Amino acid sequence: MKLLASLLTAVIFAAPAFPAFSAGETPVKADAAKGQASYGAVCASCHAADGNSTIPLQPKLAGQHPEYLVKQLREFKDGKRNDPVMKGFASSLSDGDMKNISAWLHTQAPKNGFSKDKDSIALGERIYRGGIQERQVAACAGCHSPNGAGIPAQYPRLSGQHADYTVKTLIAFRDGQRTNSIPMVQVAAKLNDREIKAVADYIAGLR
Numbered sequence: 001m002k003l004l005a006s007l008l009t010a011v012i013f014a015a016p017a018f019p020a021f022s023a024g025e026t027p028v029k030a031d032a033a034k035g036q037a038s039y040g041a042v043c044a045s046c047h048a049a050d051g052n053s054t055i056p057l058q059p060k061l062a063g064q065h066p067e068y069l070v071k072q073l074r075e076f077k078d079g080k081r082n083d084p085v086m087k088g089f090a091s092s093l094s095d096g097d098m099k100n101i102s103a104w105l106h107t108q109a110p111k112n113g114f115s116k117d118k119d120s121i122a123l124g125e126r127i128y129r130g131g132i133q134e135r136q137v138a139a140c141a142g143c144h145s146p147n148g149a150g151i152p153a154q155y156p157r158l159s160g161q162h163a164d165y166t167v168k169t170l171i172a173f174r175d176g177q178r179t180n181s182i183p184m185v186q187v188a189a190k191l192n193d194r195e196i197k198a199v200a201d202y203i204a205g206l207r
Contacts, residue, residue, distance in 0.1 A: 043061075
């Protein structure tokens, strides 16, 4: 019952979906082939040729929901998500480029990751699946699904993501360095460093 309550809480307070096109804009079908070419020219050096980054602080993008990727690229470009490096890359992309790249990345098979800290995996699992009831921390699974696959168009895929990147991201949400997701700011604000590291390590092993 506690897990169900946490999942319901997560859904109730979830942010609305973010479409891959703006109000009044005519949707254009993405071209994954063009996306592959653009990705190779702009993104592959940090995120690897197939989107499965081997750099712990650079996120894996393979298999990610295209709507989520488009939203992030747009927000890097307009400064809503603050990252000087990504702003430089995103600023060189048109909206069509963003859609094409995101469509191609979605077709790439994500590679599994692994949890490394056996001493904290139980804590990470408890937070991911059940939240922290006494602090009104919603279960991660409520928005990102029990296996970390995420909810298309709304919440990103997390399974197998580098723990170092997830730690960096959660701390950025908690400390006000990243503010482009109100639900994540609210959740991360209630987590301490030990809890962040535990849940990030657990996420790395999800599949």
